[in-house]
Amino acid sequence: MITQQELTKKLNEFINLPSETEWLEFKGTVTNNFSTDKIGKYFSALSNEANLLNKDFAWLIFGIDDKTHNIVGTNYRTDKQRLNSLKEQIGKETTNRHSFVDIHELIIDNKRIIMFQIPPAPLGIPIAFKGYLHGREHESLAALSMEKQDRIRSQQEIEWSARIVENATIEDLDKRAIEYARKKYKEGNERKYFYNDIDSWSDKTFLNKIKITLEGKITNTALLLLGKPEAKRLLSTSARITYIYINSTGIRDDSEHFDPPFLLESNNILERLRHKNSKFKILPTNETLTPIENYRYDNWVIREALNNCIAHQDYSKKERIIVTEKSNYELKFKNAGTFYY
Numbered sequence: 001m002i003t004q005q006e007l008t009k010k011l012n013e014f015i016n017l018p019s020e021t022e023w024l025e026f027k028g029t030v031t032n033n034f035s036t037d038k039i040g041k042y043f044s045a046l047s048n049e050a051n052l053l054n055k056d057f058a059w060l061i062f063g064i065d066d067k068t069h070n071i072v073g074t075n076y077r078t079d080k081q082r083l084n085s086l087k088e089q090i091g092k093e094t095t096n097r098h099s100f101v102d103i104h105e106l107i108i109d110n111k112r113i114i115m116f117q118i119p120p121a122p123l124g125i126p127i128a129f130k131g132y133l134h135g136r137e138h139e140s141l142a143a144l145s146m147e148k149q150d151r152i153r154s155q156q157e158i159e160w161s162a163r164i165v166e167n168a169t170i171e172d173l174d175k176r177a178i179e180y181a182r183k184k185y186k187e188g189n190e191r192k193y194f195y196n197d198i199d200s201w202s203d204k205t206f207l208n209k210i211k212i213t214l215e216g217k218i219t220n221t222a223l224l225l226l227g228k229p230e231a232k233r234l235l236s237t238s239a240r241i242t243y244i245y246i247n248s249t250g251i252r253d254d255s256e257h258f259d260p261p262f263l264l265e266s267n268n269i270l271e272r273l274r275h276k277n278s279k280f281k282i283l284p285t286n287e288t289l290t291p292i293e294n295y296r297y298d299n300w301v302i303r304e305a306l307n308n309c310i311a312h313q314d315y316s317k318k319e320r321i322i323v324t325e326k327s328n329y330e331l332k333f334k335n336a337g338t339f340y341y
Contacts, residue, residue, distance in 0.1 A: 002102070002117075004106065007106055007115060011106065014059065019139065020138075022053060023046055023050045023059070025060050025066075026069065027064070027074075028063070028065040032077065036089055037130070039086065041132075042134075045134035045141055046060060047098065047118050047127045048127055048144055049136050050119075051126075052151060055120060056120070056166060058118040059117065060116040061115050062114040062116075063114060071111050072111065073111030073112050076114060077114075080105075083105075084103060087099045093130045098127050100116055103115075103117070124153055125152070126149055160220055164218070167234055168222075168223060170213075172227055173226045173231070173261075174227065177227075177264050180263060181206075181226060185206075207226075220237075224261075224262055225263045228260070229261075235315075238315075241257070241265065241310075241320065241323065242256070242320050242321070242323070245326075245327075262310055266303060266306050270302060273297065274325060275296055278297070280294060296329050297329075313336055314336045322334045
């Protein structure tokens, strides 16, 4: 939910732009005579352009003069219920019932402003209104060109792990996790020509180098592996690993949750296992009668299973990764989708 203060700040940013853009449209003193079909056409056009320009939202704003950017106000649909009914009216006529995220009202200098928040067209799907695809030619409403239609239809879903988290910054990452990642990276690149430079890299440079961030922008992967626990609110999924212990009677009598940074928490999960130090004896195949002691759990195998669960989790399902330990030393790793251990 966007607050009134945030809306006012955003509106001021829009007003200070040198001109309207393909994803922003101002309308001045709009009255109730303004055509709902015209709003639908703008919705289609702005939604498609927001997709092509990789914007989080497009905006149609009533009460701002499109030439001077002065606040003039509007009396369009002053009844709140009637104003919100536009969501359903537009949704009935658009592709896949695409409609407004929200319709916001602001009062500035005793003048009413309406800010229509429009979602971008989904990947690969241009949005039509009443069967026609609309777009923009700079500030003008126009048919969506074939070139733009092809660009939208050729889009492919970006892998969840590589998506940018728009509101996240490097301050949302755990310093300890970054230093641990740097240490492990050095261990794996001792023979590389850049080895001696690794310590001199800034955190931003280092994270770009290992492709956890993209041009300094924080990805879902960065928040999962290196994010502070409180930063999980920025993720659109359940970022949690749950440890469960099943006793000899088959009853769960212990459990614990682990949140990001998963790079550090994977070590803590390993330590959490009750039988991590349990050993068993075997007789070698040679002639000696001296038994050999081995740990029941192989740490490398456990880490590999856990890391694969994290890497191959289907985060769109918003489920947890579950590590189950049983009293008979059985370990089970489970993640969402079809990737099981």
